[in-house]
Amino acid sequence: MVAKVMISLPDDVLARVDAEARRRGTTRSGLLREAALRELGRPDVSAAAAALARSRARFAQAGRFDSAVLVRADRDSR
């Protein structure tokens, strides 16, 4: 589901938003969505830290390998 919202921006900010959206080949909504995700992706520091700790614990027993080699082999095998 996608909600439509109305927000207020100064003209000069909106002009910059539109120029950057054009440069990236996206839309005003697309650019603002990514900006929101960028902000929302960072603030929950404790959740990210917990996820990182769980990840490192899982990989502690994963054995010896170099990730670049595994990823390359996977990409070339597809």
Place this chain on the structure above:
Amino acid sequence: MTDVLCDTSIVLKWFHEDGEDGVPPARALLDAHRDGALTAWILELTFYELGNVLLRSLGWRSADAADQLDDLRAICPVLAPAPDAPRLAAELADTHSLTFYDALYAAAAELHGAALATADEALLESGLGVPPGTLV
């Protein structure tokens, strides 16, 4: 603020150490993201590649792989490639003799105005990606 798109070879170094080259700069990049000095992005493609590595290369149980993919989503925001990214990826794949997967990372980064951090030799040799140590 700098935007950095991280491919799967970098993401894995955030978690795994044994036998890895370049762990400190990869993790410094993630630390910089946490501290707000830059924004590290991944692609949805990263989940597919990581899932493949976990299940096929490392033989993880499906539940563990799924948990790992969930945790990755909590660590790093996901960049939606621009609509023109597949077209640019096709051009880059052809020009640089890359797989489309490699080229999609490069295209998504370029169209977003982001650097592409990678440990992958093909992307580094093409000049489309850079090692994380050059960014932090």
